[in-house]
Structure formats: C-alpha cells, structure tokens
Amino acid sequence: MLAYLDCQYPDVYLPICGSDSKDYFNYDQLLCIASKHPERNLTVQYMYPCVCHGILDTDKESPVCTSDKHTFPSRAAFKCIKAFARDSKAIINSEGVCEGEKVDECWAEELPSTLWRPLCGTDDLTYNSLWHLRCANSINEQDVQMKQEGACPCKVSRYYKPLCASNNVTYPNIEIFECDQHMYNLHDVTILREGNCEWSEDSNCEDRVPQFDESISNGLCGSDGITYLTAQQFKCVRETKQDLKLLHDGPCKESELPDDITPEQACDIEAKFPVLAPVCGSNNITYMSIYTLRCMTPNITGLIVQHKGECNSKSDICREANMTATLDLPYVCASDGNTYINLFAFWCIKLSIPELQVSHFDECV
Numbered sequence: 001m002l003a004y005l006d007c008q009y010p011d012v013y014l015p016i017c018g019s020d021s022k023d024y025f026n027y028d029q030l031l032c033i034a035s036k037h038p039e040r041n042l043t044v045q046y047m048y049p050c051v052c053h054g055i056l057d058t059d060k061e062s063p064v065c066t067s068d069k070h071t072f073p074s075r076a077a078f079k080c081i082k083a084f085a086r087d088s089k090a091i092i093n094s095e096g097v098c099e100g101e102k103v104d105e106c107w108a109e110e111l112p113s114t115l116w117r118p119l120c121g122t123d124d125l126t127y128n129s130l131w132h133l134r135c136a137n138s139i140n141e142q143d144v145q146m147k148q149e150g151a152c153p154c155k156v157s158r159y160y161k162p163l164c165a166s167n168n169v170t171y172p173n174i175e176i177f178e179c180d181q182h183m184y185n186l187h188d189v190t191i192l193r194e195g196n197c198e199w200s201e202d203s204n205c206e207d208r209v210p211q212f213d214e215s216i217s218n219g220l221c222g223s224d225g226i227t228y229l230t231a232q233q234f235k236c237v238r239e240t241k242q243d244l245k246l247l248h249d250g251p252c253k254e255s256e257l258p259d260d261i262t263p264e265q266a267c268d269i270e271a272k273f274p275v276l277a278p279v280c281g282s283n284n285i286t287y288m289s290i291y292t293l294r295c296m297t298p299n300i301t302g303l304i305v306q307h308k309g310e311c312n313s314k315s316d317i318c319r320e321a322n323m324t325a326t327l328d329l330p331y332v333c334a335s336d337g338n339t340y341i342n343l344f345a346f347w348c349i350k351l352s353i354p355e356l357q358v359s360h361f362d363e364c365v
Contacts, residue, residue, distance in 0.1 A: 007032035013086045017050035019043045023083065047114040049083035051076065056108060056117045056129035065098035066090045073103050073131075081107065106135035120152035121145065153322045154179030162363075164197040166190045172341040176325050219277070221252035225261065226269055227277060227289065229330065251277030254290050254305055266294035278344075280311040288344075310347070318348040333364040 009028035016024055019042055024030040027044070034042035046053055061073045068090045072078040075092065082088050097103060108115075108131040116128040121144040127133040130146065137144055154176075163171045167189045171177035180186055219227040220234050223245040228234040238244045247256065270291040277289045281303055287293040290305065297303050329342040335357040340346040350356045 007036065015049045015083060016044055017046040017048065017053070019045045021045065021050050023049050023051075048112060049080065051083055052080040052111070052115055055080045056111070056115055056131060059130040059134055061103060063095070063097050063103050064092045065094045065096060065101075067093050069098050069101065071097045071101045071103050072107055073105075077107055080111070084111070105131065105138045108132060109135060117149075118151045119149050120147045122147045124152050126151040154325065162195055164192045164195060166192055168197050170197045172325070172331070176341070179325065219251050219273075220249060221247040221256060223247055225252055225257040226273055227251040227291075229273055233273065251289065254279075257290065257294075261294065263295055263298050266291045270295050278308075278310045279305045280307050280309060281305065286310040318344075330361045331363050333359045333362060335359055337364055339363045 007029060009026060009032060012026055014026040016027055016030060018024055018030055020040065024033070027047075030042065030044060034040065055076055059073070062075070063071050063073055064075050064078055065071055066078060070090070072081070078090075078092060082090065108129060113128070116132075117130070119127055119130065119133065121127055121133055123142075123144045124147075125144075127136065133144060133146065136142070161173050163174060163177055165171060165177060167186070169180075171180065174191075177191065181189065219229050220231065221227055222234060222237070223243075224241070226237075227250075228237070234244075234246065270289065278286050279290050279293055281287055281293050281296075281300075287296070293303060293305060325341055325345070332340040332343055332346040334340060334346055334349075335355075336353070340349065346356070346358065
C-alpha cells in the first residue's frame with residue numbers, strides 16, 4: 001500500500017486524469033482524496049493521464065528523438081507514453097527523427113482501450129485509431145485508408161436460426177453472434193444452445209422482448225416519452241412507475257419527448273428499448289429512432305430530424321439493416337414466408353419486392 005495526503009491506496013499504477021487536470025496514481029487514490037477533501041469537488045475527467053487526451057485523434061507528425069534512440073511522431077506522443085511508463089528515464093534529445101531511424105508508426109500499440117478512436121478502413125476492417133491503421137500498413141506493406149469514423153458494420157446474413165448465449169441474449173444466427181463478439185469484445189460469451197432464451201418474471205423489463213405482442217406494430221408510446229417495444233415491457237415498467245400512462249399505439253413523436261432529455265438519457269433509452277421508428281437526420285442518414293439520433297448529437301454538430309421515415313435511399317436502409325442486426329428487435333414474418341431479423345432487413349428487401357407485406361411480428365412457422 002502507498003500513502004499520500006492521509007490516503008492509502010494499492011501500489012498498482014493505473015494513472016488517471018482528475019477534474020483539476022492533474023494526474024493521479026490510480027482511481028483509489030483519487031477517490032480517497034476526493035472523499036477527504038470535498039471542497040475540491042474532485043472527480044475523474046479521463047481514465048488515462050491528462051497529457052494523453054486527444055493523442056489518437058490525429059496522425060500528423062512533428063517527430064522527436066529521445067535519449068534511448070526512439071523516434072516518436074510528436075512531443076505529445078512521447079509524453080503520453082512516458083506517463084504510462086512509471087520508471088522511464090528517457091528524455092527528448094532533439095527535434096526530428098533519430099539518425100538512421102524513422103518514425104515508429106506502432107508507438108500506440110500498447111495504449112489502453114480507453115484512448116482508442118475506432119475507425120473503419122477501406123479493407124472493411126476496424127482499427128483502434130489512425131496510428132493503429134498506420135502500424136498495420138507498415139507491418140503488412142499495404143495502403144489501407146480510413147473509410148469512416150467508428151467501427152465497420154458487420155456484414156451478416158439475414159437467415160433465422162436463433163441461438164441462446166451465456167449472456168442470456170438470443171442471437172438470430174451464428175454470424176450475428178460472432179459479429180457481436182467482435183464489435184463489443186464479448187469473447188467470454190459462449191453459445192449455450194439452439195433456440196430462444198426464455199425470460200422469467202425476475203427478468204429486467206427491457207429483456208421482455210421474446211413475448212412480442214403481435215397486435216402492436218411499432219411499439220407503445222408512454223407518457224414518459226419512451227416507446228416501449230412490447231406490452232410486457234410497458235406493464236413491467238408501470239409496476240414501479242405508477243404514474244406512467246399509455247399515450248397511444250406506435251412510436252412517440254419528437255414533440256412527446258421530455259424537453260430536458262439529454263443525449264446520455266437518449267442513449268440509455270435506445271439501448272434498453274430499441275424500437276424501430278426510423279427518422280431521417282439532417283446529415284441525410286437514417287436513424288433507427290429519434291432516441292438513436294438524439295444519442296448521436298454530441299458527435300455530430302447541429303444534427304436534427306429532417307423528416308420521419310427513412311431517407312429514401314436503398315443503401316441507407318440496407319446499411320441500417322446490417323448495423324441493427326445485433327440488436328434484440330422483433331423478427332418479421334413476411335408474406336413470402338421468410339423470417340427477417342428486424343424491420344430494417346424487411347424494408348431492405350421490400351425496396352426490391354414492393355408487394356412484400358408483413359404477416360406478423362415473430363418467426364414464420
């Protein structure tokens with residue numbers, strides 16, 4: 001154990017940045033100091049050293065040579081690495097690359113995941129940052145470029161053969177399960193059996209999706225501004241939120257959302273109750289619902305709803321079908337006798353087959 005300002009904390013070096021823009025040895029040290037000195041209003045600003053903030057947002061170079069003959073792309077990159085290396089004695093010797101060396105394009109490989117800025121490459125693989133992409137290019141002698149920010153959407157089949165996993169989630173097929181493992185690093189999750197996972201009366205309200213009420217096409221709008229996917233979800237929540245009222249069938253309108261709803265709350269609602277009520281954003285991208293769009297507003301300046309419904313683009317709606325494939329949404333049995341994993345997948349096919357109709361919301365028998 002180590003001690004500082006009357007605080008004892010484990011000798012485990014996991015530096016974090018406090019709200020006072022100072023680094024702390026680990027979370028335990030910051031938490032102890034915050035509790036003993038409340039006048040500081042000390043909280044966690046970043047789960048990594050302050051100097052590392054934004055370090056992976058760019059791959060621009062202004063190289064420096066260190067005393068151990070290592071060329072870093074910038075002073076900031078060196079300071080970030082040194083902040084994690086508790087016993088490092090290295091210093092910057094000079095500007096520019098070390099003699100006979102070149103910039104180490106793999107310098108960021110050991111940085112923790114809290115710093116990653118995922119992006120999708122032109123090879124349709126997800127990289128942890130621009131520098132991780134440059135490192136891969138250097139090692140593999142390739143010239144992959146960034147296609148878009150964020151992870152690449154998985155390319156999965158839409159056939160329906162449900163599997164129950166150890167995290168009590170039902171996956172429509174093995175490809176979607178493997179995609180979820182890759183996207184969310186769920187490598188400790190395994191398949192338990194074929195078929196749907198069952199929910200019990202002890203299940204969380206948001207997990208009560210398999211018992212889908214076929215009389216509801218697009219959910220139920222509650223007086224709290226949340227669109228509930230099933231009648232079971234709505235009744236479950238009303239047991240603890242007794243003032244909750246049913247406004248109408250179908251998704252809540254934008255005007256029915258609370259005025260003070262934050263992007264964080266919208267993300268939470270979207271995760272727990274992922275209803276399909278597409279809206280077209282001002283960036284001409286189709287979002288699964290108004291909650292999905294509100295969730296994205298911190299990342300896209302000025303994002304607002306352009307109109308209800310999809311953005312009338314086949315590529316948009318089919319892309320959303322892939323991106324929502326891992327969500328626990330109701331299956332659609334169509335008039336062609338095929339089961340589609342969600343309404344986006346159904347609409348993607350319907351653009352090519354206009355006469356296709358929804359038979360009911362469940363798998364086809």
